Amino acid sequence: MRQLFSGQLPELIMFDLDGTLVDSVPDLASAIDKMLVALGRDEAGVDKVVRWVGNGATALVRRALVDAFGAVPVDDGLFDHGYELFLRFYGEATADQSQLYSGALACLEGLKGQGIKLALVTNKPLAFTQTMLAGFGLDGFFSVVLGGDSLPQKKPDPSPLLEAMRQCGVKAEHSLMVGDSVNDVRAARAAGCPVVCVPYGYNHGDAISLSKPDLIVDRLDQLL
Ligand SMILES: O=C(O)COP(=O)(O)O
Numbered sequence: 001m002r003q004l005f006s007g008q009l010p011e012l013i014m015f016d017l018d019g020t021l022v023d024s025v026p027d028l029a030s031a032i033d034k035m036l037v038a039l040g041r042d043e044a045g046v047d048k049v050v051r052w053v054g055n056g057a058t059a060l061v062r063r064a065l066v067d068a069f070g071a072v073p074v075d076d077g078l079f080d081h082g083y084e085l086f087l088r089f090y091g092e093a094t095a096d097q098s099q100l101y102s103g104a105l106a107c108l109e110g111l112k113g114q115g116i117k118l119a120l121v122t123n124k125p126l127a128f129t130q131t132m133l134a135g136f137g138l139d140g141f142f143s144v145v146l147g148g149d150s151l152p153q154k155k156p157d158p159s160p161l162l163e164a165m166r167q168c169g170v171k172a173e174h175s176l177m178v179g180d181s182v183n184d185v186r187a188a189r190a191a192g193c194p195v196v197c198v199p200y201g202y203n204h205g206d207a208i209s210l211s212k213p214d215l216i217v218d219r220l221d222q223l224l
């Protein structure tokens with residue numbers, strides 16, 4: 001990580017949540033499947049849902065409805081009904097089957113111990129993000145937490161990263177983004193900061209190396 005900052009440590013590290021810190025797809029898939037069954041369709045299953053995660057909850061629901069109903073664009077009434085069902089089911093079980101990735105907690109503890117400011121920048125809606133962070137005891141680590149609905153634009157737009165930097169008072173050249181998807185890489189490039197990725201997350205079924213992050217680490221504790 002130091003090689004990205006001319007031998008120094010970054011002052012701020014911004015983390016993605018789904019697919020980077022937490023393997024959240026089991027609960028997301030379960031809520032999507034309950035929604036589809038309530039709408040009279042077959043379950044989609046984890047293998048499909050894993051490719052639909054990454055652009056926030058509305059995009060996830062829309063992709064599931066397009067797959068199940070085959071209509072593009074999805075009718076507004078169907079979307080509203082489906083989204084309401086998804087919010088209810090996911091709210092009932094946000095972090096039941098989800099798991100922290102190996103090395104994630106040690107990474108956050110180690111970086112915080114080195115005096116580096118930490119921020120969480122996710123496309124997941126803020127309310128679910130807060131539930132998940134609290135469920136894993138991670139809520140104390142971050143100076144700033146931004147969800148996909150915190151600002152008008154979400155990743156790959158750079159605005160959530162720029163807002164986290166602004167709130168922490170750190171410039172882009174002293175900031176680092178850590179994520180798992182092309183949305184994290186694009187947001188970091190547009191915000192002007194380096195980006196490290198993990199290869200185990202959700203990148204719409206593509207290898208993250210195709211997005212050319214500055215560094216790929218197999219486990220987050222390799223950042224220490
Ligand atoms: O909710 C999503 O679609 C993805 O969330 P993430 O930005 O934490 O990966």
Ligand SMILES: [Mg+2]
Nearest residue numbers: 016018019180
């Ligand atoms: Mg992610």
